[in-house]
Amino acid sequence: xxxxxxxxxxxxxxxxxxTLVMLAQSAHAAPDAVxxxxxxxxxxxxxxxxxxRVGPRHCGLIGRxxxxxxxxxxxxxxxxxxxxxDEKTLSRFLAKPMSAVPGTTMTYDGVPVAADxxxxxxxxxxxxxxxxxxPESHKP
Ligand code: HEC
Numbered sequence: 001x002x003x004x005x006x007x008x009x010x011x012x013x014x015x016x017x018x019t020l021v022m023l024a025q026s027a028h029a030a031p032d033a034v035x036x037x038x039x040x041x042x043x044x045x046x047x048x049x050x051x052x053r054v055g056p057r058h059c060g061l062i063g064r065x066x067x068x069x070x071x072x073x074x075x076x077x078x079x080x081x082x083x084x085x086d087e088k089t090l091s092r093f094l095a096k097p098m099s100a101v102p103g104t105t106m107t108y109d110g111v112p113v114a115a116d117x118x119x120x121x122x123x124x125x126x127x128x129x130x131x132x133x134x135p136e137s138h139k140p
Contacts, residue, residue: 031115036123039116046108049132055106059133061085062125066101077103090124091117 046054056069066083067074081101083089093100094117096110111117127133 031118031122033122033126036119039120075105077101087121090121
């Protein structure tokens with residue numbers, strides 16, 4: 001093989017590898033609410049979208065102040081956390097609930113993988129449009 005051809009095939013190999021790296025990165029780039037619903041299965045032991053169980057309901061979670069579901073018996077740690085639930089506060093809390101809000105009664109180890117949390121939060125952001133989260137008055 002001549003030096004010239006070798007250089008060309010090396011360039012082609014580099015381009016191909018660069019494309020593969022981009023594809024691998026894009027697999028994690030966009031949070032996926034459908035995958036997030038599968039991650040949410042880990043929460044169903046204690047939570048439901050539209051009703052309070054061991055933990056409070058999750059309809060309307062995004063943008064809500066922490067500990068603001070009327071009638072739910074929150075820990076004083078959550079009552080005084082001063083958090084408002086958005087992507088950032090949720091990701092920090094869900095990574096390690098008991099470190100993020102020391103004294104919380106959500107005795108759960110957390111969702112350690114960042115991509116799982118991103119997908120889960122994408123799902124939580126989408127739940128308000130689900131039938132389970134429509135207010136009673138909007139039902140036919
Ligand atoms: C072992 C039961 C349990 C599991 C599992 C659990 N939670 Fe909780 N969760 C709770 C309890 C109890 C609270 C109330 C915490 C407090 O008052 O300190 C809570 C509170 C929360 C809050 C704060 C809500 C508010 O109204 O301020 C969020 C957000 C939350 N959980 C999300 C999740 C998600 C997402 C998962 C799944 C990855 C999950 N939880 C898994 C029991 C649980």
